[in-house]
Amino acid sequence: MMDHVRIGPPAGQPIAESAWADAPSQAQGGGGFFATLKEAIAKANDIQIEANRQVEALMTGQSDNVHGTMVALQQADLSFQLMMQIRNKLIAAYEEIQRMQI
Numbered sequence: 001m002m003d004h005v006r007i008g009p010p011a012g013q014p015i016a017e018s019a020w021a022d023a024p025s026q027a028q029g030g031g032g033f034f035a036t037l038k039e040a041i042a043k044a045n046d047i048q049i050e051a052n053r054q055v056e057a058l059m060t061g062q063s064d065n066v067h068g069t070m071v072a073l074q075q076a077d078l079s080f081q082l083m084m085q086i087r088n089k090l091i092a093a094y095e096e097i098q099r100m101q102i
Helices: 020-027 033-062 067-101
Strands: none
Touching: 033 067
């Protein structure tokens, strides 16, 4: 199994001359996979919060829109299921990488 994983430029090559020099600027620029994933998680969380707000409004009598509340709950459920599937795929990909022979 792997005891040591090296992350960075190839051995003997300075950071300024490698492709790794651009990595921090890409992460700070808001682009890339992690920014997209973070956005998706935040949106799923916002949908869940809105569904909870609508349920509270319905339960306290501030709203009588049962249909809108049920739609919001279904949207929250679907966004949660989607995030769980993405998580499962990421874990499967990580496990596959772990099984790779070097």
